[in-house]
Amino acid sequence: MNIIETVKNAGIVGAGGAGFPTHVKLSAKAQVFIINAAECEPLIETDKYLMRTFPDEILKAAETVAEHIGAERRVIALKSKYQKEIEALQRAIDKNGSSFELVKMKSFYPAGDEQTLVQLVTGHSVPERGLPLDVGSVVSNVGTMLNVYEAMQGKPVTDKYLSVVGEVAEPIMLYVPIGTSLQECIDQARPQLEEYDIIVGGPMMGTVYRGSDIQDLTVTKTTGNILVLPKDHYLVKCAELSLSSIVAQTRSACIQCKLCTDMCPRFLIGHKIRPNMVMRNMYREKLITDDSEYEEIFGEAANCCDCGICEMFACPMSLSPRKVNVFVKTQLAARGIKPERNKTPKASADLPYRRIPTERLVARLDLMKYYHEHAEKCIPLTPNQVSLLMKQHIGAPGIPCVSIGDLVEKGDLIVRAKEDALSASVHASIKGTVTLMDGERIVIDKEKE
Structure with a gap:
């Protein structure tokens, strides 16, 4: 059985993102294979734990995949501050004579975004709304590689490593069967509040759930982190804002400073996206009936990657260009508008200087209380x-x-x-x-x- 059939039969999907079926991604040929070990969002502990604990297994799977897709260059990209993880991987590389190189980057957000990572490693910008494969690259997560290794040993995806952080006695890693109640996971970390809300995923792109909704949630193949927060935390309040309120604020409070555009990671790799222009024209969005005019004014919103930098860091008025872009994208789809793509974007010369340092982002999100705490132990749980x-x-x-x-x-x-x-x-x-x-x-x- 070849590696594609092995991966497909094991039910492997991207462990660190949206859950793209891995057997489809690995069916292509590419010149560059990148293991995304950046752990994109702050406070998440999962990938760091896996690198420290299973470096040999990750590398063996990665070598097999790299051979299959024909990659000449093989990279594990991670942050230079991950010293323990770098040491573990380098030992495994040296011991196994691995062909992989470690690319060490500064700690910034969103370092783990696929398109940001590809541009950083290769110097090539992925086309608008395109895939890394469009520039000869395939990107996969360290958790996915561990699942590939286990599939090579005959084990399908049945369990998940995830971290529980925030308002808990201490951050912990859990190893749980997929389908486990999130409430059971949270209880293992001993939450320090009687009432709390959670974010599943990271603080920037994760999903906020109110305490009353937690009972219905379970671990999936893509669950990597649970962030426990007070019910009155800034991030929870932001998530509660209705779309109508956001649009009303946009129409009245946007000062056209252009910071949302200047700091947008897609704009910086050369994509045509100017959130400030979308914000500027929201006052007349409902008045535009002609589809070609609508596309000309709002079509750029289709290139938004939903990273949240514009709303959580850039905007001095605490507006949400991200959510406005999400709304506009639904309108583009409803009108059947498919904006043209720039297939040969070029990164801005300002790109290296406009990256958001992780620590500054954490401070802005009011999460410094939890930032320097790390999960060192892993607890198995069988519900x-x-x-x-x-x-x-x-x-x-x-x-x-x-x-x-x-x-x-x-x-x-x-x-x-x-x-x-x-x-x-x-x-x-x-x-x-x-x-x-x-x-x-x-x-x-x-x-x-």
Whole structure:
């Protein structure tokens, strides 16, 4: 069985992003293979833990993948401040005679953004709304590589490493079956508040959930971090703002300082995106009926990567160009407008000087209280029940291949990827009985001992 079939059968998707099925990404040929070890957002601990703990396994999988895609240049890109991780990887490289080089970068946000990373490593800017493959590169996450290694040993994706940080007794790493309740994960870290909200993911691009919603949330293949915050924290309040309020503020308070554009990472790698121009014209957005005029004025919003720098760092008026861009993108889609793409962007000469230092960003987000705390231990957790989403990836959901009442072993296939579609399989993460199937999730109760 070749590596593509191995990865597909294991149900591997991108562990550190949106969950793109890995077997599709690795079906291409590329000159450069980049392992993204930057841990893009502050406070997340997962990739650093994996690099310290499994450097040999990550490298073995990465070598196999690099050979398969024909990559001549092979890179692990990480921040220079990750000294323990650099030492662990360098030892593994030297011991195994690995062909990978370590590219060390300054600590800035969003260092782990694929397009930012490709530009930094290769000097080439990915085309607007394009893929790293468009400039001869493939990028994968360290967690994905660990899953590839385990697939090479015959183990499908059934478990997940994730960090729990913020208002907890101490930051911890957990190793849990996919489908584990997030509340159980949080309880393991001993939250220090009776009432709290959470961000699943990082503080910039993660999703805010109110305390009352946590009970319904479970670990997926892409869950990497849970940030526990007070209910009145700045980030929670920002998430509560309605779109109508944001648009009203934009129309009245934008001072056209242009900082949202000057600091935009997509603008800096040469993409045509000027958030300040979108903000300037929001007052008449509903008045424009002609599609060509709408595209001319608002089409650039399609190039927004949703990183949040404009709203969380750049804007002195605390406005949200990001959310305005999200709204405009829905309007472009509703009108059937597909703006033209610049396929040969050139990075700005100002790019190295406009990167946002991570520590300054953390201070702006009011998270310094948690910034210098790190998760050093990992706790395994086995719940009595798991609730597995049938779709944990970009693309089409798979086809269930179990029924209520079926007994399953850990690792059994329960959702088969659709053929001829962008899809991924799902496997049982504990041994037990299927007790619920509702079209979106499959619940398995642990076998009683």
